[in-house]
Amino acid sequence: MSLRRRLTLALVAILSLFAVNVGTHFWGSFARSESMVAYRNSVTASQLSMEVEQLLENQRQQTLVLATLRDTTEDQLDAEELERAEAEVAAIRSAISRLGRLSHNATEGHFEKLADSSNALLDGWLEFYRNYNDRSYSSDVDDPLPYLEASERLAELEQRQAFIAVQRASIIDRTIALTDRITVIGFIASIFLTATLGFFLVRYTNRSLKRLKTGTQRIGSGDLNFRIDNIDDKGELGDLANAFNDMSDKLRNAIYDVSRARDVADEANAAKSIFLANVSHELRTPLNAIIGYSEMLHDELDDSRDIDRRQFQSDLDKVTLSGRQLLTLINDILDLSKIETGKMSLHCETFKPGELITQVCDSLAPLLRDRNNTLQLPDLSDMPTLYNDQAKFRQIFTNLMSNACKFTQNGYISLSGEAVPGREGWYQFSVRDTGIGMNEEEQRKVFEAFVQADSSTSANYGGTGLGLAICREYCDLMGGSISVASAPGEGSTFTIVLPSDPELAHADA
Amino acid sequence: MTDERPILLVEDNELNRDMLIRRLNRAGIEVIPAENGQEALDKMISEQPRLVLMDMNLPVLDGWTACRRAREDERIKDIPIIALTAHAMEADRLNALEAGCDDYATKPVDFPGLLIKIGKLARP
Numbered sequence: 001m002s003l004r005r006r007l008t009l010a011l012v013a014i015l016s017l018f019a020v021n022v023g024t025h026f027w028g029s030f031a032r033s034e035s036m037v038a039y040r041n042s043v044t045a046s047q048l049s050m051e052v053e054q055l056l057e058n059q060r061q062q063t064l065v066l067a068t069l070r071d072t073t074e075d076q077l078d079a080e081e082l083e084r085a086e087a088e089v090a091a092i093r094s095a096i097s098r099l100g101r102l103s104h105n106a107t108e109g110h111f112e113k114l115a116d117s118s119n120a121l122l123d124g125w126l127e128f129y130r131n132y133n134d135r136s137y138s139s140d141v142d143d144p145l146p147y148l149e150a151s152e153r154l155a156e157l158e159q160r161q162a163f164i165a166v167q168r169a170s171i172i173d174r175t176i177a178l179t180d181r182i183t184v185i186g187f188i189a190s191i192f193l194t195a196t197l198g199f200f201l202v203r204y205t206n207r208s209l210k211r212l213k214t215g216t217q218r219i220g221s222g223d224l225n226f227r228i229d230n231i232d233d234k235g236e237l238g239d240l241a242n243a244f245n246d247m248s249d250k251l252r253n254a255i256y257d258v259s260r261a262r263d264v265a266d267e268a269n270a271a272k273s274i275f276l277a278n279v280s281h282e283l284r285t286p287l288n289a290i291i292g293y294s295e296m297l298h299d300e301l302d303d304s305r306d307i308d309r310r311q312f313q314s315d316l317d318k319v320t321l322s323g324r325q326l327l328t329l330i331n332d333i334l335d336l337s338k339i340e341t342g343k344m345s346l347h348c349e350t351f352k353p354g355e356l357i358t359q360v361c362d363s364l365a366p367l368l369r370d371r372n373n374t375l376q377l378p379d380l381s382d383m384p385t386l387y388n389d390q391a392k393f394r395q396i397f398t399n400l401m402s403n404a405c406k407f408t409q410n411g412y413i414s415l416s417g418e419a420v421p422g423r424e425g426w427y428q429f430s431v432r433d434t435g436i437g438m439n440e441e442e443q444r445k446v447f448e449a450f451v452q453a454d455s456s457t458s459a460n461y462g463g464t465g466l467g468l469a470i471c472r473e474y475c476d477l478m479g480g481s482i483s484v485a486s487a488p489g490e491g492s493t494f495t496i497v498l499p500s501d502p503e504l505a506h507a508d509a
Numbered sequence: 510m511t512d513e514r515p516i517l518l519v520e521d522n523e524l525n526r527d528m529l530i531r532r533l534n535r536a537g538i539e540v541i542p543a544e545n546g547q548e549a550l551d552k553m554i555s556e557q558p559r560l561v562l563m564d565m566n567l568p569v570l571d572g573w574t575a576c577r578r579a580r581e582d583e584r585i586k587d588i589p590i591i592a593l594t595a596h597a598m599e600a601d602r603l604n605a606l607e608a609g610c611d612d613y614a615t616k617p618v619d620f621p622g623l624l625i626k627i628g629k630l631a632r633p
Binding site: 277280281282284285287288289290291292293295299310318321322 | 522524525528529531532535544559595596597615617620633
């Protein structure tokens with residue numbers, strides 16, 4: 001359960017108990033005050049009953065005296081006396097009606113009986129007062145029955161009121177006792193619940209927090225494989241633990257990426273160093289010949305002996321040759337460096353590959369003759385035009401052709417060009433020779449920079465070891481590929497597959 | 510140079526070999542040429558040169574291996590060898606010395622310096 005839900009639950013439980021306590025208190029107060037009113041009414045009514053009893057008693061004495069006086073004397077009741085008597089009866093009636101207003105539902109029956117009997121009594125008395133001076137009127141006011149009945153009813157009402165008062169008092173006592181009990185129980189329950197919930201809340205939260213702390217410490221100390229698990233909390237603390245786990249995952253990945261990047265950078269750096277060492281090595285070889293021959297020719301000139309002019313010329317040719325080789329090498333290195341830094345761009349134009357290949361073969365005719373090789377060139381004039389980099393195409397074929405010439409003696413060099421079956425817009429060209437060939441190991445490495453199949457071949461056959469690397473990079477740039485098939489002593493076949501438009505290669509990819 | 514025995518030049522590049530032979534001859538040093546490591550070992554045994562100038566990048570048997578084998582062979586282990594290579598890094602120099610070369614010269618060759626080195630090592 002989440003921390004927030006635990007806290008909310010605890011709070012709700014405590015608040016409910018609190019509400020029960022407050023409700024109990026209000027209910028108690030209400031019940032008490034209701035009973036209190038009833039009790040007070042009962043007490044007032046009982047006082048009033050006593051008052052009415054006294055009044056009735058006095059009025060009866062007075063009426064009985066008057067009745068005796070009427071029988072024994074001839075005195076008349078003057079108007080003032082009649083009025084006073086009527087007022088006294090009215091006062092009694094008002095007292096009885098006040099008693100009626102205090103009357104509770106429970107005493108209503110008793111009151112009605114009292115009202116009936118007292119009205120009959122008071123009506124009798126009023127009749128007596130009014131007819132007092134009429135000698136023909138015979139009075140029955142000395143009859144005690146109506147008075148006794150009224151007294152009895154009054155006593156009954158009084159008793160009833162007293163009974164209700166006692167009842168109410170006991171209800172009040174019970175209510176107070178009950179509310180007290182509920183309040184105390186509620187209070188104790190609140191304390192107990194608060195303590196229990198607090199204890200569990202602290203315990204579980206503490207346990208989760210301790211695990212979090214241990215986890216973060218271990219992750220912080222570099223143990224990125226550590227996972228914070230067993231968090232009871234599926235809510236905030238669980239989320240926090242997951243966040244830490246995610247963080248350590250991401251850190252681990254980031255560290256892995258960084259170390260990968262560093263390895264790649266180290267490799268690139270190492271490759272650069274090797275490249276530099278190779279460049280240095282390759283530059284020194286022709287430089288050695290240039291400087292060596294120049295110094296030697298200088299020494300020969302200093303000699304007083306006759307100079308062999310033919311020998312001298314031949315030596316100068318060697319210097320020139322080495323210089324040219326150096327220039328080619330530098331150009332190749334610059335091209336390769338341009339390709340590797342991504343600065344070599346493609347300049348596409350429309351050209352006929354057949355024409356271009358023929359031009360290349362013409363320009364390499366001296367090289368062909370040098371080693372007595374025969375060129376087999378089919379008619380490629382009906383090949384469709386290509387939209388690609390013409391200069392790079394020419395460079396690739398020059399490199400491949402001059403390689404074929406270099407590594408073949410008294411053999412055949414044949415060229416071919418045709419559409420790739422099943423791939424519209426793709427063409428393959430191949431240069432086949434019957435030269436020294438290569439084993440599989442050599443074929444694998446032949447497209448790497450500064451690698452010639454045998455490290456000594458450059459000495460025997462010349463070249464920089466960059467030509468095929470450049471061919472491969474150019475083919476890539478032009479959207480195609482280059483491959484080799486060869487066997488030692490049986491010659492080599494280099495095959496180039498090119499799209500008629502570099503966009504075609506992007507579309508295929 | 511009063512020592513009559515020739516020195517052995519091991520170099521696979523025709524231009525460089527031709528050039529060095531002619532310059533050494535002009536300096537009064539007789540030279541036997543060899544084109545690879547195996548030929549060098551054979552000629553060291555058969556000709557007993559007073560010194561070997563050895564290129565390191567050689568076909569058939571490279572210079573480092575040839576040096577090691579020469580140092581293990583009782584007949585030729587005392588013939589001084591000067592490594593002659595276009596590898597110019599410090600590590601390359603150490604590699605050559607480790608393989609058993611007595612000295613080291615980088616291409617392009619400083620010819621007077623090379624003569625001094627030959628003179629030092631070839632002294633009987």
